[in-house]
Amino acid sequence: xxxxxxxxxxxxxxxxxxxxxxxxxxxxxxxxxxxxxxxxxxxxxxxxxxxxxxxxxxxxxxxxxxxxxxxxxxxxxxxxxxxxxxxxxxxxxxxxxxxxxxxxxxxxxxxxxxxxxxxxxxxxxxxxxxxxxxxxxxxxxxxxxxxxxxxx
Amino acid sequence: xxxxxxxxxxxxxxxxxxxxxxxxxxxxxxxxxxxxxxxxxxxxxxxxxxxxxxxxxxxxxxxxxxxxxxxxxxxxxxxxxxxxxxxxxxxxxxxxxxxxxxxxxxxxxxxxxxxxxxxxxxxxxxxxxxxxxxxxxxxxxxxxxxxxxxxx
DNA sequence: CAGTAACCGTTGGGATAACCAACGAAAACC
DNA sequence: GGTTTTCGTTGGTTATCCCAACGGTTACTG
Numbered sequence: 001x002x003x004x005x006x007x008x009x010x011x012x013x014x015x016x017x018x019x020x021x022x023x024x025x026x027x028x029x030x031x032x033x034x035x036x037x038x039x040x041x042x043x044x045x046x047x048x049x050x051x052x053x054x055x056x057x058x059x060x061x062x063x064x065x066x067x068x069x070x071x072x073x074x075x076x077x078x079x080x081x082x083x084x085x086x087x088x089x090x091x092x093x094x095x096x097x098x099x100x101x102x103x104x105x106x107x108x109x110x111x112x113x114x115x116x117x118x119x120x121x122x123x124x125x126x127x128x129x130x131x132x133x134x135x136x137x138x139x140x141x142x143x144x145x146x147x148x149x150x151x152x
Numbered sequence: 153x154x155x156x157x158x159x160x161x162x163x164x165x166x167x168x169x170x171x172x173x174x175x176x177x178x179x180x181x182x183x184x185x186x187x188x189x190x191x192x193x194x195x196x197x198x199x200x201x202x203x204x205x206x207x208x209x210x211x212x213x214x215x216x217x218x219x220x221x222x223x224x225x226x227x228x229x230x231x232x233x234x235x236x237x238x239x240x241x242x243x244x245x246x247x248x249x250x251x252x253x254x255x256x257x258x259x260x261x262x263x264x265x266x267x268x269x270x271x272x273x274x275x276x277x278x279x280x281x282x283x284x285x286x287x288x289x290x291x292x293x294x295x296x297x298x299x300x301x302x303x304x
Numbered sequence: 305c306a307g308t309a310a311c312c313g314t315t316g317g318g319a320t321a322a323c324c325a326a327c328g329a330a331a332a333c334c
Numbered sequence: 335g336g337t338t339t340t341c342g343t344t345g346g347t348t349a350t351c352c353c354a355a356c357g358g359t360t361a362c363t364g
Contacts, residue, residue, distance in 0.1 A: 023185035025298035030182035146177035
């Protein structure tokens with residue numbers, strides 16, 4: 001594991017070196033994770049973005065879309081599209097905020113809450129399949145390391 | 153960290169729960185890693201895919217494109233596009249394989265080898281920035297955990 | 305040795321995710 | 335009261351990944 005040439009300038013190992021970089025590894029793992037979760041959530045007709053938005057709405061009551069954007073760190077446009085989809089499925093509703101007529105007060109319906117519970121369970125199972133090769137301790141270790149990388 | 157409700161059915165924690173799943177964390181970290189590396193490689197006019205393809209060509213001598221596809225696990229179309237770009241920049245050349253007229257023998261030019269060395273250095277620095285919040289031991293731990301997830 | 309199957313490079317199209325620019329309406333600021 | 339900022343929305347762009355199909359070539363098989 002300790003390579004004598006950290007820059008990979010040794011031609012014979014150039015490929016293996018690149019494939020051991022986090023930028024490569026996280027890309028591959030993230031792609032596979034997305035596939036697994038998307039496949040699981042397909043049973044509910046939702047995708048990762050929908051799941052995240054729905055969870056934020058359920059968790060933090062009625063809130064404006066701009067607040068969703070800030071909490072999830074997503075693009076405002078994507079939030080609009082995701083909410084359109086969720087609203088069309090009756091999982092979420094947009095009401096005008098009487099205190100600020102620019103805002104929509106987004107809240108979850110009962111079916112939205114129930115759907116979120118099912119989706120969260122499905123996402124959990126998909127992640128378990130992803131993490132299968134690791135022990136429980138290693139799984140939590142990986143999660144905490146990733147969380148620290150992402151905080152900035 | 154040990155949550156009593158692993159399914160996140162508690163509404164108030166639904167969002168935090170999703171954001172602690174590897175499917176979410178790896179997605180965010182992978183995006184940031186790609187940004188950092190892409191920004192670094194822009195100095196050479198290349199992108200992640202080009203870097204990987206160029207590294208494989210330099211490392212494993214003249215080889216057919218189908219062999220590149222197998223080694224890198226990339227889509228055949230993307231390999232064609234990346235090679236077109238690399239060839240146009242004079243970093244790589246395609247020659248007909250006399251032993252099998254279906255194949256192209258892809259090899260790197262001297263400038264390709266030199267460019268790869270610079271790109272690898274740049275990618276290394278970008279990854280160091282990404283991994284900055286972690287200690288050296290933690291960095292290697294993260295890499296080995298990710299590698300084990302990706303092997304299947 | 306003819307006929308079929310498999311492989312090779314290439315082209316076309318499509319799906320997804322993430323991002324940026326700009327707009328009218330409304331509120332906040334000074 | 336006029337400027338600035340916020341909010342929701344629409345439009346378009348880019349990068350990555352994947353699938354289907356094609357002509358040309360080789361390998362397999364009866």
